Amino acid sequence: MGNTKHEDAFMKMGFDYFRDTILKILGINYEFLESSPTELIDLKIYSLYMDFTFLTTEGFYVHFEFQTTDDKIVADLRRFRAYEALYSHNTGKNVITYVIYSGGIKNVQTRLDCGANIYQVIPIYLADKDADKVFKRLQEKQERKQPFTEEDFAELSLTPLMSGSLSKKDTIKKGILMAKQCKTATSGKVTAMLYTLADKFLTGTELEEIKEAIRMTRLGEMLMEDGRKEGLEEGRKEGVENSRRKIVRNMLSKKQFSYEEIADLVDISVEKVKEIERETLVKN
Secondary structure, three states, X not given: OOXXXXXXXXXXXXXXXXXXXXXXXXXXXXXXXXXXXXXXXXXXXXXXXXXXXXXXXXXXXXXXXXXXXXXXXXXXXXXXXXXXXXXXXXXXXXXXXXXXXXXXXXXXXXXXXXXXXXXXXXXXXXXXXXXXXXXXXXXXXXXXXXXOOHHHHHHHHHHHHOEOOOOHHHHHHHHHHHHHOOOOHHHHHHHHHHHHHHHHHOOHHHHHHHHHHHHHHHHHHHHHHHHHHHHHHOOHHHHHHHHHHHHHHHHHHHOXXXXXXXXXXXXXXXXXXXXXXXXXXXXX
């Protein structure tokens, strides 16, 4: 299993790629001016690292922490309180802390009795969101040939951290296969985020299956691109249909893909793949 570096990498990518969109999905609606330094130095010259902090247009900071366990909740709350106190002291501004919980965590302690006052964070439980509903909605968009929005991509990247009927491995694989159909720079970012989670949560054959899905996606795209170029070189009169046939024949000859995988990659029916195979056998 991966360690906390995976969460850090995942959330850094998420905030780099989709910050405002992800926060909107999580129900956080602020306008931000800037990202802020996340390293704090206390009076003992001991470094403390906050996950992510942003200055809002309203003049206070919003601090985000990402948690995958809740076995040290009191210690975590004391740590978050220390972050807030030091950051507020250093900047002269108020700080609000949101804690984003994954790993199926729900209903954790959010308040800490500190003697004369009560410290409190605002929890966000990704387990309250349903990956099945996200997949269903996005699949319907793809069937209607509608492009994904940034919000769609952001939601897709979060599906392995949501609740749902699929296993972690199948959720990640479905997300990768769904993203690759879009063939955009953004879909590549989603694949990178999903692989980061695969590397954290999966091991052995399950992780290898995800790697194979990514390899298959890249190979399929290369084969399709080769087919497009070949079709153009031989003349536009061959058209898209003949290009697809060449791609299918090429993939069949490699004996590495099932009928279903070829149909998915080339965007034709399984019956059409079998028909092209029969034609090829007759010709040979």
